Amino acid sequence: MNCHEILVLGSGPGGAITASLLAEAGLDVGILERGSEFPLTSAPPFSLDEMLQKYNHSGLTTAFGNPKISYVEGRCLGGGSEVNAGLYHRLPAKLLDDWIRTFCLKDFGEDLLQRIYLANERDVGVSYMPPSLIPSASLKLRDGAAALGWSSLEVPRWFKYDQNGVGVKQSMTETFIPRAKSSSAKFYLNRNVSKIYNVNGSWIVEGWTDEDGSSSRFDKTSFTMKSKYLFICGGAIGTAISLKRNGLSKLAGRSLFMHPSVKMVARFDEKINSLGMGVPVHQIKEFSPRLSIGCSISTPNYLSLAMLNVSGGQLLVKKHWEEMSVYYSMSSEGSGSVHSIPGFNDPFVKYSIGQKGYQDALDGLIKLGECLFASGAVELYPAVLGSEPIHNMNGLYRFVSELRRDRLQLMTIHLMGSCPMGENKSICVTDSFGQVHGQNNLFVNDASLMCSALGVNPQGSVMMLARRNVEKFLQEYK
Amino acid sequence: MSIIEKTIESICDTIKSDLGDSDILISAKSTTDDKSILIQIACMPDYLYPALCVLILFFNIYSLFVTGSLFFNLKYQARSAFLKGVRALNFSPFNDLVRLLDSLMLARIHLYELS
Numbered sequence: 001m002n003c004h005e006i007l008v009l010g011s012g013p014g015g016a017i018t019a020s021l022l023a024e025a026g027l028d029v030g031i032l033e034r035g036s037e038f039p040l041t042s043a044p045p046f047s048l049d050e051m052l053q054k055y056n057h058s059g060l061t062t063a064f065g066n067p068k069i070s071y072v073e074g075r076c077l078g079g080g081s082e083v084n085a086g087l088y089h090r091l092p093a094k095l096l097d098d099w100i101r102t103f104c105l106k107d108f109g110e111d112l113l114q115r116i117y118l119a120n121e122r123d124v125g126v127s128y129m130p131p132s133l134i135p136s137a138s139l140k141l142r143d144g145a146a147a148l149g150w151s152s153l154e155v156p157r158w159f160k161y162d163q164n165g166v167g168v169k170q171s172m173t174e175t176f177i178p179r180a181k182s183s184s185a186k187f188y189l190n191r192n193v194s195k196i197y198n199v200n201g202s203w204i205v206e207g208w209t210d211e212d213g214s215s216s217r218f219d220k221t222s223f224t225m226k227s228k229y230l231f232i233c234g235g236a237i238g239t240a241i242s243l244k245r246n247g248l249s250k251l252a253g254r255s256l257f258m259h260p261s262v263k264m265v266a267r268f269d270e271k272i273n274s275l276g277m278g279v280p281v282h283q284i285k286e287f288s289p290r291l292s293i294g295c296s297i298s299t300p301n302y303l304s305l306a307m308l309n310v311s312g313g314q315l316l317v318k319k320h321w322e323e324m325s326v327y328y329s330m331s332s333e334g335s336g337s338v339h340s341i342p343g344f345n346d347p348f349v350k351y352s353i354g355q356k357g358y359q360d361a362l363d364g365l366i367k368l369g370e371c372l373f374a375s376g377a378v379e380l381y382p383a384v385l386g387s388e389p390i391h392n393m394n395g396l397y398r399f400v401s402e403l404r405r406d407r408l409q410l411m412t413i414h415l416m417g418s419c420p421m422g423e424n425k426s427i428c429v430t431d432s433f434g435q436v437h438g439q440n441n442l443f444v445n446d447a448s449l450m451c452s453a454l455g456v457n458p459q460g461s462v463m464m465l466a467r468r469n470v471e472k473f474l475q476e477y478k
Numbered sequence: 479m480s481i482i483e484k485t486i487e488s489i490c491d492t493i494k495s496d497l498g499d500s501d502i503l504i505s506a507k508s509t510t511d512d513k514s515i516l517i518q519i520a521c522m523p524d525y526l527y528p529a530l531c532v533l534i535l536f537f538n539i540y541s542l543f544v545t546g547s548l549f550f551n552l553k554y555q556a557r558s559a560f561l562k563g564v565r566a567l568n569f570s571p572f573n574d575l576v577r578l579l580d581s582l583m584l585a586r587i588h589l590y591e592l593s
Contacts, residue, residue, distance in 0.1 A: 058518045
């Protein structure tokens with residue numbers, strides 16, 4: 001049995017920062033990760049190879065509801081930071097008061113968090129894309145917003161650029177994980193945790209190794225590890241199911257928040273796309289937090305998938321992909337839950353967008369269309385069942401007015417809020433600093449802690465919470 | 479090879495051939511590997527796999543009812559026509575199955591076409 005003073009389950013933005021800061025403070029830290037280690041460049045970003053290597057269930061994950069929502073999570077050393085776009089937002093200030101009031105959060109004022117944001121932003125190199133690299137597809141969104149008098153912004157990213165303007169994403173394997181390793185933290189890869197329990201004040205973690213990534217329990221080698229302190233940082237779904245399945249919290253997984261996004265392809269009469277374009281950086285926040293509008297990865301394969309429902313869509317992509325790009329409208333509506341099905345290992349996720357989320361999706365398509373036509377789009381293709389080419393706003397109004405909820409095709413990469421934090425024990429799984437209510441020395445430190453949907457990419461907020469909670473832990477530890 | 483695997487491979491082959499025959503993606507026929515789709519499907523959440531197996535059995539029963547043969551025993555032209563009919567059906571489970579395989583095939587085709 002391997003023993004450490006502290007075990008951290010998960011190596012995504014929450015887990016990597018937790019492990020790194022604790023190891024740098026001189027503590028004996030072991031980190032368990034379900035996936036394998038891959039260099040950042042092991043597969044082209046957003047490619048099929050990357051999905052097969054680094055995504056949980058190779059990207060085939062769905063939250064059930066009407067409509068179903070496809071979601072993806074990282075499953076590799078570095079977790080979601082290895083597969084996301086690297087767009088950085090702080091926690092929206094307008095949420096703080098609501099969280100403090102409703103969830104009775106302690107020490108969560110904006111001034112208190114400022115120092116923590118700055119430390120993380122320095123460590124992951126949050127910066128703006130050099131102007132010469134901003135893709136035309138991104139500028140189209142900015143121009144459309146300007147024409148309509150809407151506010152838009154350029155979103156910074158955790159990227160570092162060399163003198164030639166070549167950027168490298170500062171994911172966890174480029175930043176906090178090397179720091180943890182150089183501070184003698186020990187990493188255990190391909191470890192699936194099946195059981196967590198406490199014996200005489202020590203946390204015991206049991207599971208099996210998963211060298212081939214098949215997730216099956218059969219023909220696997222089992223392991224047992226022991227620690228005094230345990231941090232669970234398995235992401236919104238993984239953390240909730242670990243607490244729930246092991247009877248460590250009755251409230252874990254009763255809530256779940258996402259940002260369901262509906263997509264639309266726009267074709268312009270000029271080239272706006274190229275193979276190396278990556279993820280554009282402009283977003284429209286005029287309707288935030290209810291709706292956020294942005295530009296998505298638009299490689300030919302993603303364009304093809306977005307055009308799957310359009311008759312002749314594949315031929316259009318083949319001929320015109322350089323004039324096309326994928327845009328999205330993202331809502332913060334709805335709520336979900338995480339469940340354990342007896343006899344099965346993988347968590348079952350439910351999510352309902354509700355009537356308001358349905359209306360937001362329709363409104364998002366309208367707003368997206370207005371912006372794209374204002375920026376010069378000649379044709380739009382909503383990525384929904386029964387899609388058809390749309391040439392003007394009247395056509396879009398007619399199409400949207402007839403769009404049934406079950407024809408929406410929603411997806412998300414933002415999952416959060418399955419174990420909300422705060423002192424209100426009737427709704428919170430952990431205290432204000434991530435310690436699980438009713439459990440000694442058991443902590444959560446990842447996106448699960450969010451009290452509601454953020455309306456923006458949550459990684460900046462996850463990193464802030466992780467550092468804040470570790471600092472509090474170290475104060476009390478001493 | 480099981481009925482499940484045969485059916486998935488046949489659907490993928492039909493999707494691939496439909497794209498290749500219409501000259502949309504010229505090398506689609508020769509370059510993509512249906513076996514890798516079976517591997518990816520095996521990675522899906524464990525509770526989905528039994529549901530997928532049941533769905534594929536129903537898919538074959540429907541094929542038997544409509545065409546007189548199990549789907550994977552049909553010739554390409556008949557498979558293509560049957561799949562077109564399934565796409566037009568307003569039956570969500572079959573639509574989901576075909577769309578899943580459509581997506582997986584397209585991702586693979588583009589991997590070879592544009593990488």
